[in-house]
Amino acid sequence: MDTNLVACDSLAVHLGKRQVLHDITLSVKAGEIVTLIGPNGSGKTTLFKALIGAVPLSSGVINKSSELNIGYVPQKLHIDETLPITVKRFLNLPGGHSKTVISNALIQAGVPNLENRQVMDLSGGQFQRVLLARALLGAPNLLLLDEPTQGLDHRGAAEFYRQIAGIRESTGCGIVMISHELHVVMRQTDRVICLNGHICCQGEPQSVSDSPEYQTLFGLDSDNEAALYLHQNHHQYVHTGNSLNA
Amino acid sequence: MLDDFLVRATLASVGVALAAAPLGCFVIWRRMAYFGDSTAHAAVLGVALSLMLSAPLFVCVLGVCLLMAMTVSSLSGKGFAMDTLLGVMAHSSLAFGLVAVSFLSGIRIDLMSYLFGDILALGKTDLAVIWAGVLMVIGLVTLRWSGLLLSTLNPDLAHASGFNPKRERFILTLALAIVVAVAIKVVGVLLIAAMLIVPAATARPFSKTPEMMAIVAAALGATASLLGLRASYVLDSPTGPTIVSISALLFILVNVLLKVIPAFSLNASPSSDQST
Numbered sequence: 001m002d003t004n005l006v007a008c009d010s011l012a013v014h015l016g017k018r019q020v021l022h023d024i025t026l027s028v029k030a031g032e033i034v035t036l037i038g039p040n041g042s043g044k045t046t047l048f049k050a051l052i053g054a055v056p057l058s059s060g061v062i063n064k065s066s067e068l069n070i071g072y073v074p075q076k077l078h079i080d081e082t083l084p085i086t087v088k089r090f091l092n093l094p095g096g097h098s099k100t101v102i103s104n105a106l107i108q109a110g111v112p113n114l115e116n117r118q119v120m121d122l123s124g125g126q127f128q129r130v131l132l133a134r135a136l137l138g139a140p141n142l143l144l145l146d147e148p149t150q151g152l153d154h155r156g157a158a159e160f161y162r163q164i165a166g167i168r169e170s171t172g173c174g175i176v177m178i179s180h181e182l183h184v185v186m187r188q189t190d191r192v193i194c195l196n197g198h199i200c201c202q203g204e205p206q207s208v209s210d211s212p213e214y215q216t217l218f219g220l221d222s223d224n225e226a227a228l229y230l231h232q233n234h235h236q237y238v239h240t241g242n243s244l245n246a
Numbered sequence: 247m248l249d250d251f252l253v254r255a256t257l258a259s260v261g262v263a264l265a266a267a268p269l270g271c272f273v274i275w276r277r278m279a280y281f282g283d284s285t286a287h288a289a290v291l292g293v294a295l296s297l298m299l300s301a302p303l304f305v306c307v308l309g310v311c312l313l314m315a316m317t318v319s320s321l322s323g324k325g326f327a328m329d330t331l332l333g334v335m336a337h338s339s340l341a342f343g344l345v346a347v348s349f350l351s352g353i354r355i356d357l358m359s360y361l362f363g364d365i366l367a368l369g370k371t372d373l374a375v376i377w378a379g380v381l382m383v384i385g386l387v388t389l390r391w392s393g394l395l396l397s398t399l400n401p402d403l404a405h406a407s408g409f410n411p412k413r414e415r416f417i418l419t420l421a422l423a424i425v426v427a428v429a430i431k432v433v434g435v436l437l438i439a440a441m442l443i444v445p446a447a448t449a450r451p452f453s454k455t456p457e458m459m460a461i462v463a464a465a466l467g468a469t470a471s472l473l474g475l476r477a478s479y480v481l482d483s484p485t486g487p488t489i490v491s492i493s494a495l496l497f498i499l500v501n502v503l504l505k506v507i508p509a510f511s512l513n514a515s516p517s518s519d520q521s522t
Binding site for chain 1: 274275277392393395396398399400401402403405406407409450453454455456457458459
């Protein structure tokens with residue numbers, strides 16, 4: 001339990017000429033739930049992409065444990081309505097999983113018996129869970145979840161996080177997730193990393209939400225309910241204006 | 247048997263349909279219809295090069311199509327939108343091609359056959375080149391099916407499963423260029439995109455899985471080729487356009503039937519109104 005599944009050392013990533021991430025040093029252990037939080041454009045998704053090897057590093061290293069097996073749930077996956085695909089086929093792509101493995105993954109993700117449904121007929125919540133089931137298929141020891149509760153209401157989100165906690169219990173895997181809802185994930189997360197191009201602050205959920213760095217970043221007082229409200233507003237207005245060199 | 251021009255025409259058009267239709271599914275899923283059309287337009291420059299250099303048509307068209315596809319891919323997102331670039335590249339290569347061809351004497355009549363195809367004039371060598379291209383495309387798409395499909399669904403999921411979406415995209419571009427290069431004599435540059443898109447679009451409501459859609463599209467494409475060839479013989483109409491017309495009629499027929507008898511569809515939801 002005390003060995004790192006993955007450890008980044010002084011990571012930097014450029015997308016084009018823009019520096020998106022710099023000086024990222026962090027590690028994740030098995031059985032740990034880590035939440036990444038930060039404003040739009042702060043490099044959260046890019047960090048995930050660096051971890052799965054989808055974007056090149058401009059400096060730094062990622063040390064991966066030899067047993068590391070990543071299950072990845074991408075952000076906002078849109079399946080074009082012109083592409084017919086059943087849940088079963090979507091899960092079994094590129095293939096090699098038996099019927100039992102697929103139906104168990106769906107049960108584990110909380111959406112049993114969806115195999116023969118068309119993916120585009122699923123509700124938002126069902127689809128998020130099917131994506132989770134897909135990530136669970138390869139029996140991963142590290143789950144990366146990019147805003148897994150997007151489009152879910154608060155109750156749905158809370159249920160989803162309970163499911164995640166249950167998966168950690170039963171499989172002992174490490175989990176890193178990106179979330180905007182710090183007050184909702186708080187109870188289910190061990191550690192919060194606040195990201196804005198670099199790591200602003202990290203630690204236990206309560207200490208991060210009380211920290212001046214976190215409050216400066218989101219421009220709010222220490223009240224968590226107000227925090228959420230203001231943060232959502234922040235979303236609507238600020239799209240490209242975030243300075244990355246904070 | 248191959249001495250009969252009708253047999254050669256049948257084999258050629260069925261071959262092109264079998265390669266184009268499954269590839270057309272990807273063109274539809276990735277919303278690349280305009281990309282396919284533009285690649286085909288650029289082929290005219292390839293025709294001009296081939297005539298000027300007396301080089302093989304297949305090689306010249308393939309080269310020009312690949313060059314255009316690469317340029318568009320590498321420039322898109324760098325200050326130009328994809329469709330702007332395609333519009334500029336496709337029509338300028340079409341224009342340059344037409345101007346270049348006009349400088350060559352004695353081939354003014356030939357040009358029509360490249361724009362609309364001249365399937366009845368195919369020789370045995372043409373047929374061999376077409377089928378070599380057809381088998382290459384079917385082979386590429388079959389072998390790379392999982393990677394192509396996963397990259398189409400989501401590039402990051404493809405990465406996570408060990409595929410490189412950029413390589414898959416190149417394979418698709420290559421397959422597209424090959425189809426254009428072999429279809430040019432069958433239906434001509436102006437109608438190649440129809441061979442890609444129409445059968446795939448017709449197949450969509452019958453399909454529950456991507457594989458099924460590709461197979462149904464291939465069957466529909468081949469059927470349209472056979473019926474079109476027959477119709478053009480009876481009506482004495484140009485063959486390429488007749489094949490595409492039959493294909494379009496099938497599309498209309500299927501969609502009208504679907505409106506009248508919803509149970510005609512095997513798929514629970516051909517329309518988007520149930521998606522969330």
